[in-house]
Every structure is written in C-alpha cells, then in structure tokens.
Amino acid sequence: MVEECIQALREHFPELGIQPRPLCVYPDGRESGQYWVRIPPARLPEVMRFLRDDPRTRFEQLCDLTCVDYLNYPGAEDRFGVIYSLLSLTHNRRLWVKVFVNDPDPEVPSVTGIWKGAEWPEREVFDLFGIRFTGHPDLRRILLPQNFRDHPLRKDYPLHGKGEREAFEVIGRETA
Amino acid sequence: MSISYDIRPAGSLEQDQDQEERWTLNFGPQHPATHTTLRLVLEVEGERVVKCTPDIGFLHSGFEKLGEHLNYNQYVVVTDRMNYVSPMANNIAWHAACEKLFGIEITPRCKAIRTICAELARIQDHLVCIGCTGLDLGGYTAFMYAFNEREPIMDLFEELCGARFTTSYTRVGGVTRDIPPGWTDRVRSFLRERLPRALDDVDALLTRNRIFIERVKGIGVISHDDAINWSLTGPMARASGVRRDLRKDEPYLCYADNWDGRGAPAVKFKVPVAGGGDVYSRYLVRMEEVRQSAAIIEQVIAMLPDGPVNVLADHKVTLPEKREIYFSIEGLIHHFEKIMTNRGFTPPVGEAYAANETANGELGFYLVSDGGNYPYRARCRPPSFINYQVFPKLVEGHQISDIPPILNSVNIIAAELDR
Numbered sequence: 001m002v003e004e005c006i007q008a009l010r011e012h013f014p015e016l017g018i019q020p021r022p023l024c025v026y027p028d029g030r031e032s033g034q035y036w037v038r039i040p041p042a043r044l045p046e047v048m049r050f051l052r053d054d055p056r057t058r059f060e061q062l063c064d065l066t067c068v069d070y071l072n073y074p075g076a077e078d079r080f081g082v083i084y085s086l087l088s089l090t091h092n093r094r095l096w097v098k099v100f101v102n103d104p105d106p107e108v109p110s111v112t113g114i115w116k117g118a119e120w121p122e123r124e125v126f127d128l129f130g131i132r133f134t135g136h137p138d139l140r141r142i143l144l145p146q147n148f149r150d151h152p153l154r155k156d157y158p159l160h161g162k163g164e165r166e167a168f169e170v171i172g173r174e175t176a
Numbered sequence: 177m178s179i180s181y182d183i184r185p186a187g188s189l190e191q192d193q194d195q196e197e198r199w200t201l202n203f204g205p206q207h208p209a210t211h212t213t214l215r216l217v218l219e220v221e222g223e224r225v226v227k228c229t230p231d232i233g234f235l236h237s238g239f240e241k242l243g244e245h246l247n248y249n250q251y252v253v254v255t256d257r258m259n260y261v262s263p264m265a266n267n268i269a270w271h272a273a274c275e276k277l278f279g280i281e282i283t284p285r286c287k288a289i290r291t292i293c294a295e296l297a298r299i300q301d302h303l304v305c306i307g308c309t310g311l312d313l314g315g316y317t318a319f320m321y322a323f324n325e326r327e328p329i330m331d332l333f334e335e336l337c338g339a340r341f342t343t344s345y346t347r348v349g350g351v352t353r354d355i356p357p358g359w360t361d362r363v364r365s366f367l368r369e370r371l372p373r374a375l376d377d378v379d380a381l382l383t384r385n386r387i388f389i390e391r392v393k394g395i396g397v398i399s400h401d402d403a404i405n406w407s408l409t410g411p412m413a414r415a416s417g418v419r420r421d422l423r424k425d426e427p428y429l430c431y432a433d434n435w436d437g438r439g440a441p442a443v444k445f446k447v448p449v450a451g452g453g454d455v456y457s458r459y460l461v462r463m464e465e466v467r468q469s470a471a472i473i474e475q476v477i478a479m480l481p482d483g484p485v486n487v488l489a490d491h492k493v494t495l496p497e498k499r500e501i502y503f504s505i506e507g508l509i510h511h512f513e514k515i516m517t518n519r520g521f522t523p524p525v526g527e528a529y530a531a532n533e534t535a536n537g538e539l540g541f542y543l544v545s546d547g548g549n550y551p552y553r554a555r556c557r558p559p560s561f562i563n564y565q566v567f568p569k570l571v572e573g574h575q576i577s578d579i580p581p582i583l584n585s586v587n588i589i590a591a592e593l594d595r
C-alpha cells in the first residue's frame with residue numbers, strides 16, 4: 001500500500017535514497033504494516049509539501065507530530081527523532097516521517113506553512129524537548145510556565161523533577 | 177508575529193491607549209463556562225472578539241513522562257484521568273496500541289465486550305456535550321435530561337469493574353474480568369427504555385427550538401478544507417463535511433468484517449456527516465451518533481460470542497487466573513514472571529501506533545519500546561489538544577456570549593488537553 005508513495009518520493013527526490021522501514025518487526029518475522037521514512041532536516045519542507053500535494057501521495061492531514069529522545073536507545077545513532085504522522089484521506093493511508101537532530105541546539109524547519117494543525121504540536125515539542133522549529137509563527141512554551149528552564153520529556157530529566165515544584169514563587173495579596 | 181500580553185487579575189478591564197475601543201479581557205481559568213481549567217485572553221471591541229489567545233497547561237501533570245515509568249498494564253490507570261468524561265474509551269485505545277506493539281490478536285469475546293464498552297463511553301461523552309450545549313445557553317432542563325442518563329451507564333461500568341469513573345478495565349490481551357451474568361440484559365433495558373426517552377426529550381427541547389437555533393446556527397464555522405488542514409477529527413471534522421470515521425476507514429474490534437475469525441459481519445451503522453461546520457451541525461452530528469451507538473451495542477449483544485476473554489496463557493502476556501496461581505506450579509511461575517519488575521513484559525524493540533475513534537475524535541497512542549518492561553516513550557495523540565488549536569479561529573469575529581457554546585461544541589476536556 002505504501003509502495004506507491006515511496007515510488008513517487010524516489011522519482012521526485014532520487015538524491016535522498018529513500019528507504020521505507022517498518023515501525024515494528026515482531027519476533028516471528030512479521031511486520032506491523034506501518035512504515036517510516038527518514039528525511040534530512042534541511043529538505044523537510046519541500047518533501048512535506050510534495051507529500052501533501054502530489055496526487056499519488058495526497059497526505060492532506062498531519063495527524064500527529066511528536067518527538068522521541070533516543071538517548072541510550074538500542075541501535076540509535078541520533079538523539080532526537082521528530083516524528084510526523086501523516087494521513088491521506090484520499091487514499092486512506094498513513095506514513096510516518098522521521099527527522100533526526102542532535103545536541104546542541106536541535107533545529108528543524110517548521111511545517112506550519114503546510115499544515116496549520118502543526119502549530120500547537122510543534123510548540124509542545126519545543127516545550128517538552130527543546131527543539132526549535134525555525135519559521136514557526138509563535139514558538140512559545142505551551143504546557144509549562146514561560147519561566148520554566150528544562151525540557152522534561154528528555155531522557156536525562158529525572159521523573160521527580162529538579163525541585164521546581166518546591167521552588168514555585170508564591171504570589172500573595174501584597175505582591176500581586 | 178509574536179503575541180504578547182501581560183497578566184492581569186481576572187475580570188479586569190483596562191483600556192488600551194493606542195486603540196481607543198479595544199479592551200483586553202481575561203476569561204478563566206476559573207469560569208463556569210469553561211467547564212474545566214483553561215484560560216483565554218480576549219481582545220474585544222465592545223462585545224466583539226477581535227483576537228483570542230488560549231493559555232493552557234494548568235492541568236499539566238506529565239502523563240507522558242509517567243508513561244515511561246509504568247508498565248503496559250499500570251499505565252491504564254493514568255489513561256482514566258485523561259478524558260475523564262469517557263475513561264473507558266481511553267483504556268481501550270491504550271491497550272489497542274499495546275497489542276499492536278506486542279502483535280497480539282485478542283479473543284472474539286474480548287472484542288465484543290470492548291466494542292460495547294467503547295460505544296457506551298461514546299454515549300456517555302456525547303450526553304455531556306449535548307446537555308451542555310443547552311446548559312451554556314441557559315437551557316438547564318435539557319442538561320438535566322441528558323446528564324441524568326450518564327448515571328445508568330456508570331452503574332453498568334461499576335458492575336463490570338468495580339469503579340464508576342476511573343474504570344481501568346482493560347489489560348494487555350484482554351480485560352480484568354468477564355461480564356457479570358445478566359449484564360447484557362441491563363445494557364439492553366437501558367438502551368431501550370431510558371436512553372431513547374431522554375434523547376427524545378432533549379430533541380424536543382432543543383433541535384427545533386427557535387431560540388436555540390438562533391444562538392448556534394452559523395456560529396463558530398470552519399470549512400471542510402480548513403478542518404482537514406487543522407488536523408480536526410471526530411464530530412468536529414464530520415460536522416464540516418469530512419467523511420472520516422476510523423471505525424469505517426481503519427476498522428478494528430467489531431467494526432471490522434470477520435472479527436471473530438469465523439466470518440462474523442462487521443456491525444452495521446451510519447456515520448452522520450453535516451455540512452454546516454457550525455455549532456448546530458456539531459450538535460446534530462453528536463445527537464445522531466448517540467442513536468447509532470445504541471444500535472451498534474444492540475447488534476453486538478445479539479451476537480456476543482462465548483469463549484475466553486483473555487488471550488491464551490502461552491502468549492504469556494495476561495495474568496493467569498487465581499485458581500491456576502494457587503493450585504498449579506506453572507500458574508504460580510507464570511504469575512511471578514509477570515509481576516516481578518525485572519521480568520514482566522517482553523515487547524519487540526520497535527514502535528507502534530494505534531488509534532481509536534473516540535467521542536472527540538482520533539485518540540491514538542504512539543508507543544516506542546526498547547524491549548523492556550516499560551515503554552520507552554508513550555505518546556498520546558489527544559483529540560482535545562489537536563482540536564482546540566483551531567479555537568481562536570472559531571471565535572474571532574463573534575461576540576463574547578458566543579464563546580461558551582463554541583467552547584462546548586469543541587468539547588475539550590482540560591485533563592486531556594494538558595495531560
């Protein structure tokens with residue numbers, strides 16, 4: 001099912017050497033039927049625009065955008081994987097696109113110009129992972145307070161925090 | 177473009193020097209019309225909203241971080257607290273993703289039970305939303321009629337799993353326990369005697385009520401193409417004419433053909449789609465979905481298969497029954513292997529995504545596993561969060577008094593919004 005869009009991608013971007021890879025292979029050798037492709041961050045906007053507009057791919061909807069911190073993950077080479085979950089309503093098909101970035105200063109071009117639905121998920125990834133989306137119209141923290149320092153979903157951030165809860169500034173009647 | 181605003185005490189009005197008529201108004205986080213804890217910073221000209229900036233995160237409790245430190249069964253307790261209006265649907269969606277990762281096919285009886293529960297949860301969720309459509313416009317009676325019917329659903333869930341609200345009913349490869357005797361009859365009698373009467377009452381009070389229609393028609397409009405581009409799913413998208421329902425397009429559980437492996441047909445139902453894209457369309461879509469859900473449950477009960485609810489023990493993913501643990505050494509070892517924190521689950525190293533059509537839209541979980549007992553990453557694709565980002569676009573240009581009905585029609589649950 002996914003071959004058609006891979007074929008289209010290969011024809012249009014032969015220099016990227018796109019390989020579909022299964023998200024999961026079960027111990028008995030079966031594949032889970034979900035595939036992802038790796039795109040270099042610099043080429044992301046044009047590839048995404050192509051994926052949205054080409055009649056063979058037609059991924060009209062960005063279903064989800066998230067990030068995984070692959071620190072100490074078995075077999076991982078890069079630290080952060082930004083994962084775009086694309087959905088084509090025309091073909092009823094899904095494809096996952098991954099972009100890998102590394103410390104320091106991980107940066108990925110924003111796709112808000114292609115899918116407006118990317119606006120808040122990108123802010124969330126910026127908030128919780130500290131990945132900057134260049135070209136985002138309003139890149140602020142979304143879930144945590146604006147003066148928060150860390151990015152808690154990174155693997156090197158401890159589960160119990162770094163004492164932020166205890167250090168909360170209490171606003172009293174006099175100081176408000 | 178950067179949005180900047182300073183924080184002012186709730187409800188205060190301050191006049192902006194540059195633009196004479198423009199005021200900044202704070203709405204929430206504690207406000208009866210927001211239902212839950214969220215805040216809007218509104219720029220208004222008179223009564224008209226010019227700009228709306230949502231400020232969320234008040235209920236952020238790090239559910240995704242917690243997911244990396246709880247095993248595949250334990251995390252179900254956290255999913256209860258996401259969309260707490262229909263917790264059962266979250267349980268089912270979470271374990272659908274786990275089973276996708278483990279590569280397990282659940283038993284036919286379990287599929288049927290989960291389908292019934294998922295549809296009851298949808299009814300439960302929609303009843304709140306439909307009722308609150310009335311409540312937010314001052315129609316308290318409609319709210320009471322709808323909300324009252326949540327009570328029998330909670331009683332049914334209590335019979336199933338001992339909890340009315342925080343159900344935590346599902347497990348990897350099954351459910352905690354089989355349905356009690358006579359339960360399906362009680363579901364049936366609820367669907368036949370109580371639910372239709374309540375729906376008819378709400379229908380009679382609201383659907384053709386002229387005052388109601390004046391307040392909701394043409395309010396908070398989003399077009400078909402925008403709905404897709406803004407990643408909307410569920411009733412929000414279907415009210416804008418997007419024909420998409422995961423139960424039809426990516427069928428799972430009893431919505432798929434041959435779900436019991438012996439050629440059982442998929443349940444028959446219609447997916448309501450409206451063209452208006454406004455608050456009224458969303459109300460109508462939800463209203464019809466409740467009736468369709470009731471029909472689905474009737475069908476599933478009529479063909480409820482016998483057999484085990486959990487996948488077989490040789491999969492080694494579900495806990496053995498108590499009788500086996502106490503009276504056989506194999507059962508005891510199996511139980512021990514599952515309970516010990518350094519043993520437990522052995523998923524493949526990989527990633528999996530599974531999504532269910534819940535009341536608000538596509539609720540998906542993206543799981544990353546490093547082969548250990550705990551997920552490496554447990555990403556939730558929350559429909560509330562994704563749907564809410566379009567909210568400023570919906571309210572801008574409308575009056576302040578239109579905010580409560582629009583907010584309600586998006587039907588966000590702040591606990592899922594902030595996670």
